[in-house]
Amino acid sequence: MGLPARNRDPQMFDQRLKILFLCALVAGVFILDTETSYDVAASGCYSVTVLFGVSLFRARGVMILACICAGLTALSAILTHSHEHGVALVNMLISVLALATATFLALRIVAVEAEARDAQAHVGRLTRMNSLGALTASIAHEINQPLTAILASGNAGVRWLAQAPPRMDRAQANFDRIVTEAGRAGDIIDRLRRLARGDPPSKTLIDLNAAIQEAAGLVKADYDRSGASLEFRLPAAAPVVLADPVQIQQVLHNLLSNALEAGDGHSKRRKHRVTLSCETVADEAVVTVADLGVGLPSDATEKVFDAFWTTKGSGIGMGLTICRSIVENHGGTMSIAANRPRGARVMFSLPASTRTA
Amino acid sequence: MIAAAAQDAEPVVYVIDDDDSIRFSLEDLLGSVGLEARTFASAEAFAASPREDRPACVILDIRMPGMSGLDWQREMAAGKDHLPIVFITAHGDVHMSVKAMKAGAIEFLTKPFRDQDLLDAIREGLKLNVEQRAAHAELTRLRACYGALDKREKQIMREVVDGSPSREIATALGLSEITIKVRRRQIMQKMQAGSIPALVRMAVKLQAAEG
Ligand SMILES: Nc1ncnc2c1ncn2[C@@H]1O[C@H](COP(=O)(O)OP(=O)(O)OP(=O)(O)O)[C@@H](O)[C@H]1O
Ligand SMILES: [Mg+2]
Numbered sequence: 001m002g003l004p005a006r007n008r009d010p011q012m013f014d015q016r017l018k019i020l021f022l023c024a025l026v027a028g029v030f031i032l033d034t035e036t037s038y039d040v041a042a043s044g045c046y047s048v049t050v051l052f053g054v055s056l057f058r059a060r061g062v063m064i065l066a067c068i069c070a071g072l073t074a075l076s077a078i079l080t081h082s083h084e085h086g087v088a089l090v091n092m093l094i095s096v097l098a099l100a101t102a103t104f105l106a107l108r109i110v111a112v113e114a115e116a117r118d119a120q121a122h123v124g125r126l127t128r129m130n131s132l133g134a135l136t137a138s139i140a141h142e143i144n145q146p147l148t149a150i151l152a153s154g155n156a157g158v159r160w161l162a163q164a165p166p167r168m169d170r171a172q173a174n175f176d177r178i179v180t181e182a183g184r185a186g187d188i189i190d191r192l193r194r195l196a197r198g199d200p201p202s203k204t205l206i207d208l209n210a211a212i213q214e215a216a217g218l219v220k221a222d223y224d225r226s227g228a229s230l231e232f233r234l235p236a237a238a239p240v241v242l243a244d245p246v247q248i249q250q251v252l253h254n255l256l257s258n259a260l261e262a263g264d265g266h267s268k269r270r271k272h273r274v275t276l277s278c279e280t281v282a283d284e285a286v287v288t289v290a291d292l293g294v295g296l297p298s299d300a301t302e303k304v305f306d307a308f309w310t311t312k313g314s315g316i317g318m319g320l321t322i323c324r325s326i327v328e329n330h331g332g333t334m335s336i337a338a339n340r341p342r343g344a345r346v347m348f349s350l351p352a353s354t355r356t357a
Numbered sequence: 358m359i360a361a362a363a364q365d366a367e368p369v370v371y372v373i374d375d376d377d378s379i380r381f382s383l384e385d386l387l388g389s390v391g392l393e394a395r396t397f398a399s400a401e402a403f404a405a406s407p408r409e410d411r412p413a414c415v416i417l418d419i420r421m422p423g424m425s426g427l428d429w430q431r432e433m434a435a436g437k438d439h440l441p442i443v444f445i446t447a448h449g450d451v452h453m454s455v456k457a458m459k460a461g462a463i464e465f466l467t468k469p470f471r472d473q474d475l476l477d478a479i480r481e482g483l484k485l486n487v488e489q490r491a492a493h494a495e496l497t498r499l500r501a502c503y504g505a506l507d508k509r510e511k512q513i514m515r516e517v518v519d520g521s522p523s524r525e526i527a528t529a530l531g532l533s534e535i536t537i538k539v540r541r542r543q544i545m546q547k548m549q550a551g552s553i554p555a556l557v558r559m560a561v562k563l564q565a566a567e568g
Binding site for chain 1 (some may be wrong): 376378379381382383385386387388389390445447469470471472495
C-alpha cells in the first residue's frame, strides 16, 4: 500500500500517451506540410491521424479532429509562399478529399465498434437475468416445500376436527407439524437474508477434521453413485477454529459438489478422485479440496468467484460466491488454482484458535 | 363394471417424495379423508417394494435426487406397472408439465396446491385404476373360459360369431344340425354368455386383446 501511486492505472496512462502522440503527429504533419514545397501533398498524412484518432475518441471527437486537420491544411496552404496557385489548389483539394475519405471510414469504424459494445452488454444483461431467474426459482423451490407441508397439514387438521367425534390427537399432530414447518420456512429466509447482509456468523469452536468428515458423509451417496472416490489427508492433531458450524458445512458441501461435478464425463477407467486435506500453517488452518476433473478455464481463477458466473447448464454460479463471502466473514481467505497433474484445487484458510474444541 | 368396482379391494395411494415433511403431511391428509397411504423417499424404493393387489394411484414428486419423476414415469409406462400418476412439483415448469401430461399423467400440481385439487385428482386416478383392473380381470376370465373350449367348439364359435345359421355350419363342418345345436348350447354355457350378442361382444374383446 505504501508504493508510489505511479502507474497505478495503466489504462489511463496509456490513454494520455496516445493523446500526446496524436498531438505530436498532427504538429509534425503541419510542419512538414508548411515547410515542404507546395507540389508535395504532405497534408495527405492528416488522414493517418484521423484513423489513429478512432482508438481514442467517439464519433464527435473524430469529427472535431478532422475539422482541425482541414483547418491546418488550409493554414499551411496560406503560409506556404507559392507562385503557382493552380498546383497548390489541386494539392489542397487532394488532401481534403483524402481527409474526408479517412474521416468517413473512421466514423464507420466508430459506429461498428459501438454496435459491438452494445451487443456485448446486451448478452451480459441477458445471462445475468437468466441466472437471476434460476436463483429465484431455487429460492422458490426451497420455500415451497415447507409451504406445501403447512397447507396440507392445515387442511388435514381441519378435516380431523370436523369428524364426529373430532379426532383431537390427529389434529394436534398436524398443528405441531405446521409450527415446525413454518419455522423451517423462516429459517430459510433468515439464512438468505443473513447471507445478503453478511451478518456476523454465530461462532463456536469447531474441530475441522470432524467437520470435514461430516461434510464428506453428506455427499458420500452422490460420490458413490458417480463412482468417484474421496480421500483424506488429515493431521493427527485436528486444527480448531472459531466458526459458524452450519456455514462451514455449507462451504465444504459446495466445494465437494463442485469437485464432483468437475469429474462429470469421466470414463470408468480413469477414476475421478477428490482429496480433502487440512493442515495448520503458522496461526491459520488451511483446508484444500483437490480434484482430478476438467480443471478451470484459463484465466478464470478470479472470475469463478463472481456471482452468477457458471459454465454449467444447470448451475447458478452462486456456489463459490457464497463460499468466499462466508470464509471472508470469518476472517479467512479463499483461492482456486490448477491442480497437478490435472483438475482444480480450492484452498481456504481460517484463523486457528489456540483453545481446543 | 360398476359391480366389479364395488367388489374391488380397499384402494391405496403411494406417495413418493424425497421431502420427509411432505410425505408425512400428505399421508395424514389422505388419512383424514379415509384413504390409506404408503410413503417412499425415492422412486427406487417404491420400485423395489412389492405391489399389492388393490386399486392404487401414485403421487410423485417430479424432481428428486436419483431417478427423476419423469424418468420413472417413462419406465413405468414401458413396463407392466401401469398405475395412474399425479405429479407434484415445486417448480412451475410448463415444459415438464406438458411432457408429463402427454405421457399420460392424471394431473400436474404445482406446490403448494389446494388439498381439494389433490383429492380430486386422486379420486380420478383411483377410479381409472379400478376400471383398468376390472377390464383386466374380465379379460383374464374370458381367456380362461375360451381356453376351456375344445378345438371343434372354437371352430363352431367362430362361425356362430360370424352370423352363420346352424344348418350352414353343419354343412360346412360335415356334422348334423342337431350336433351343432347341442354344441352351441355347450359353448354358451362354457363362455357364460347369456345371448348370442353377448358372445359376439366377448369374441370382439378377446380379439382386441390378441390384437
Ligand atoms: N473444482 C472445479 N473444477 C473445475 N471448475 C470449477 C470447479 N469449481 C468451480 N468451477 C468453475 O467455477 C464455476 C462457478 O462455480 P460455482 O460453484 O460458483 O457455481 P456453479 O457450480 O456453476 O453453480 P452453483 O451455484 O449451482 O454451485 C463453475 O461453473 C465451474 O466452471
Ligand atoms: Mg457449485
